[in-house]
Amino acid sequence: MSGLFGIATSALRANQQALATVGQNIANVNTEGYARQRLSLSTATGAAGGVAVLGVERSYSEWASAALLTAQGGAGAASAKASALSRLETAFAVDETSLSAAFGRFQDALATLSAQPTVSGVRTTVFEEARTVAARFQSMDRQLANLEGALRTEMGATVERINGYASELAQLNQALRASGSSPALEDQKEQLLNKLAYEVGARPSRQGDGPVDLYLPSGQPLVRADRAFTLEAAQGVVGPFTPKITVEGSGRDASFGLQGGRLGGLLDAFDAGVTPRRRELGQLAEAYLGKMNQLHAAGFTAAGEAGGALFSGLEADLALNAAPGNTADGAFTASVATPSALQASAYELTVEAGNQVTVRRLNDDSVVYDGLLADLSDAPLDGLTFSLASGAPAAGDRYRVDPLAGAAGRVRLALASPSELAMNRAEVFATLSGTITATVEPVQGLSAPFPGDPALLELTVENDGSGGLVLTDGAGNAQSFTPGAPVTFEPYGVSLTISSALVGARIELKAQSAGAADGGQARLLSDDLPIFASGESAGDGYGAVLGAAAGASNRADLEAQAAELSVADASARREALTGVNLDEEAADLLRFQQAYQAAARVITVADSLFQSLLAVVR
Amino acid sequence: MRISTQQFFQRSAQGLGASQTALLESQQRLSGGAQRLRASDAPSDAQASLRLTAGLDRLARFERNRESAELRLNTEETTLAALSQNLQRVRELALTLGNATLTEEDALGVQAELKALKSEALALANTKAPTGEALFAGTNGTAKAFAEGADGAVTYLGTATPRQIQIGPDRTLELGPSGGKLFQSIANDRPAQVTLAESNSGTAVLENLELLDAPAFSGAALPLTVTFDGAGGVTVEDRDGAVVPGTFQDGVLEVAGLRLTLSGAPDNGDTLTISASSEGDLFALYDELLAVSERPREPAAAQAQFQNALRAAQDRLADAEQQVGSARSAVGSKLSALEGEQTRQAAQRLELEAQRSALDDLDYTAAITLFQQQLTALQAAQSAFTRISDLSLFNFLR
Known part of the structure; x- marks a missing residue:
């Protein structure tokens, strides 16, 4: 009899607990990162029988969670990159406000001048349109510079978030170590890991319950046991030797190999999106300036004076940035010598033993010069003349220069008035x-x-x-x-x-x-002139930069869509195991309610049995 | 696969959101009429369209240049036509002068008209282009191409080279011919310039000049001076004073490959100079004819001199008429070149516009079909969502 009571009581307790678990699941149906809990029951092992509660189980699959972390890293990178590149694309207009439209209108004005050189006002139009071309170059470069600044700020914000999550994870590790694993702590941990994967693409090598460590691809730990390492994003003007992301305290470059997560996506958008486009814009500006200045200087003003430069802004005597560890005081400069031959790249100059110098083009890592320091300035390299400005460098010293980034922003009209236009042959x-x-x-x-x-x-x-x-x-x-x-x-x-x-x-x-109203030089200037060594015109050059920006944005969009799909897929797989389904819970609710009612009935039956027995005894 | 409730709602919301975004983009395309909302929708199309736009801009530039060239050429044409009428009248006056019955009053009338015609010719040569500068001043852009001095001599103020205007990808047109060349360097096809001396007392008049032997003529050291002995004989000396063989028989003088036919009889000591033919000046022509009209016609020697002078002036007049005529035909051929470029470029323009339209303009049929399809899909998704989300087991637990 007491056995029956015992069995029923254990069943009541177990089902009550099961109902509580169902209630917990229903309560957390909309909680982000919540993993469904199940009550684990087993037959009671004692001679008395009944049901034993083994504990509350958290539905969890290591591979589903790991797949989700990977997908989150990819999605973070792809979405950050796609949004940065789509902002980059908007800087390259295709309508009337575009650089190519400014070229076109300048050419229109020049053509009108060549046809009607004596009509007053035509010169002023040419002058104003030339000023518009210069202003358009400046504003495009400013837009790209602003975008670089915005990306840097965004990197800073991302780094702040990463630091916050990392320190939370370190505290969580401490709690897990102190009080052992629990479903609530594990839920929290998984959620933090997901957030960190999304922001920085890092994921633990080992999963499962308990404390975890996180490392960046460069091998730099982000969280080790109870300690979180703080990252820092470089702000303000960043020199060519300044790493974009460093570890606080050590100054070590943490961006190496960083591809996943929003931070990786932002770095990629910076290095493979905005900076190359800004250099290409500079390349276009310099080549355009070179050609237009040359032709304008070959013409004559209405007063018969030889024309000078039409635009200013050809880069000259750019100082090369010395690496922080350089041992000697050598200072190098670079100047544009052949604008049509420039390449959209940064350069690194390395001094070697025996007064040898190597100059590498960094975008494709090719050596453009390997010879004596004394012969360095003899011939232009990729249209640039490098020369030793002062001091003497020591072997091992390194220098970098990014001659074209920002060059478009320095384009100005060199003339003071329309009368200085040299439009005659x-x-x-x-x-x-x-x-x-x-x-x-x-x-x-x-x-x-x-x-x-x-x-x-x-x-x-x-x-x-x-x-x-x-x-x-x-x-x-x-x-x-x-x-x-x-x-x-x-x-x-x-x-x-x-x-x-x-x-x-x-x-x-x-x-x-040739005459005060010849206008023949304007005719030459008005044509679609080849400004690059390849024979491409300025309009073609703009089209190429625009095509590169739009193409990159298009690919990034597709990547972001694919990454979103893979996150949806991975999270569907994880949810299939860990998510709460209300219908299922409703069924469970009924199931456990019925079992509880049945157990209660067992007690009633046991009681009536007991009463029957008492009546016999009486 | 097991579906969690949260996932169902999230996925449904995502799906509805994506459908709405697609619908909005379709709507934007339809209202803007553009195939691409941004360059990244089709980067290579955007780049190609930019290139086509630049090509069309270029054609538009040529078109504008052609328009201004046409205006100018039309002005040139009307000016030259007026000038050729002017010269025709001068020719009539020259014929009147040659009339043996010309009275003193007639001569005065001719002189007055010649003066008027000269100032008309000068005004025509100073015609302004539609853009304000002198039409025939070359590249100088001055307001006047010619200025007349106090002595009646006309000087050119412009440059020797014309302006160039681009009317096609590889085609430039010369505009604003040099007035100096057109009016003051009038070419002729006469082999030599023959001048009978003013001091001649005979009645020799040059009737005809022919070139018989070009190498012999080009070998001569011009000018040659022919001196008649009045008895049918001549002596000819060249520039250096060397004697050159020459014959004079029945009024026909043959010297250095030239045949000169003379009428009348030269006196002893009369001379004639054969010099290289020189370019003429349109404005000097009027003065020359004025001088001719003032010459005495008596006695016979003066009459012969008058005839010689009139004939020389008429020769130059013919040269000027020819020069103006060929300038007019040059203008005509330029106008037809414009026409040709116009036709060629119109075809090219159509082609480029068709290409750009194919790249840029929305295919409305396809876009409307897509829009309708997306609309239907969104409606279906919305109604499916409401139906499914209503289905909860809890609704049946009463």
Whole structure:
């Protein structure tokens, strides 16, 4: 009899506890990170029988949780990158406010000037449109610089969040160690791990119950036992040797290999999105300036003065940043020498033993110079001249320069008034000496001004070494010719015909304005000029930068969608195991309620049995 | 698979949100009429469209240039037409001058008209282009192409080279011909310039000049001076004083590859100079004819001189007419070049516009179909969600 009571009582207790678990599950149906709990029952082992409560179990699958952490890391990176790159894309307009539209309107104004050079107001329009081109370059660069700043701020905020979660995890580790594992603590831990995976992409190598350690891909611990390591994001102007993310206290670079999580996505958007585009914009600006300045300088103003530079902003004497560990006082500079040959990259200069110097292009890690320090400045490397400005470097010293990032922001109109626009062609006069008969096209649009002051181009007839004749200017430019056939001497674009000449004969060329209202140089400037060594025009150049920005944004969007899907998939798998289903709980509620009622009934039955027995005894 | 309640609601909300976003984008496309909302929707299309836009802008620039060129060429054409009428009238006056019955009053009338015609010619040469500068001043942009001095001599103020205007990708057109070349360097096809000396006392008049032997003529050291002996003989000396062989028979003088036909009889000591033919000046022509009209016609020697002078002036007049005529036909061919470029570029423009439209403009049929489809899907998803979320076992637990 007492056995029956005992059995029923254990059943009542067990079912009551089961109902409580169901209640807990229902209560937490909308709690983020809550894992469904189940009461684990077993047959009581004692001779009295009944049911034993083994404990509350947390539904948990190690692989489902690990898959979710990985997916979270990917999703954090992809969504941060996609949103940064879509912001980057908006800087590159395709409508009337775009840089290419500004080029187009400037060309329109120049074409009008070439057709109607005497109409007043046309010059002013050209001047204003040129100013718009400069302003558009500046505003685009400012937009990109602002975006860089915004990304840096966002990195700072992300790092703050990571630090918060990491210290929470360290405290949780302490609690887990002190009081042992419990479903509530494990829920909290899993949720923190998910958040950290989303923010920084780190996940523990070992999962399961109890305390966990977290490491960054560089091997830097983020949380080790009860200790959290604090990260720091670099703020303000960041030099080429400054790491973007450091570990507080040690200054170690923590960004190495960091790809996952929002932080990894932001770093990627910075290094593979915004910075390269900003360099490409600088490359476009420098190449455009180079070409336009050269052509403008070859023209003449209405007053007959030779034109100068149209825009200012060609980079010159940029100081190279010395690495923090450099031992000597050497200082290097870089200047743009050939704007059309520039590459959108940063450069690292390394001094080696024996006065050897290596210059590496960092975007594809290729060596562009490997030779003596003394010969460094002899020839431009990728359109840049590197030279030792002062001091003497020591072996092992390193320097970096990012010549084009921000170059677009320094573009200005170099003219003070429309009257300084040099829109007229040159009239070229030749003085012949030695045995030579030659004619020079009298009026022509030159593509570069004659060198020197007063401007003068001296050409000498020489043997080309293989039986032919060649014209040289003594500055490395040469043009072979056949007597009687017209030739064009580049880079000045001067056309002449030499009917007969002997070696040693000289032609001295001078240029003056072809007329106050010629407008021929405007015609040359108004065309879609090739500004890059590849022959691409400024409009093509802008299209390429825009295409790169839009393409990257498009790919990042797709990646973000895919990452979202994989998070949805991983969380569905985890939820399938750990989520609360209300219908299921309702059924359980009924099930346990019925079992409880049944157990209570057993007690009633036992009681009536007991009463029957008492009645027999009485 | 087991579905948790939280997951059901979350997934449904996500799905509805995604459908709504897609619907909104479709609506934006429909209201904007653009295929792409942002460049990243189709980066290569965006880049190609940018290039097509630049190409179309370029064609538009050529179009504007052509328009201003056409305006200018039309002005050139009307000016040259007026000038050629002017020269025609001068020709009529020259014929009147040659009339043997010309009276003193007639001559005065001719002189007055010649003066008027000269100032008209000067005004025409100073015509302004539609843009305000002198039409024939080359690249100088001055308000006047020619200035007349106190002595009646006209000087050119412009430059020798014309302006260039771009009317097509590889086509430039010269505008604003140099007035100096057009009016003051009038070419002729006469082999030489023959001048009979003012001091001649005979009645020789040059009737015709032919080139028989070009190499022999080009070898001569011009000018040649022919001196008649009045008895049918001549002596010819070249620039250096060397004697050159020459024959004179029946009024036909043959020297240095040239044949000169003379009428009348030269006196002993009369001379004639053969010099290289020189370029003429339109404005000097009027003065020359004025001088001719003032010459005496008596006696016979003066009459011969008058005839020679008139003939020389008429020759130059013919040259000027030819020069103006060929300038007009040059303008005509430029106008037809404009027309040709216009036709060619219009076709090119259509092609580019079609390409850009294919890239940029919305395919409404497809877009509306998609919109309808998305709308239906969203409605279905919404009604499915409400139906399913109503289904809870708790609703049956009473």
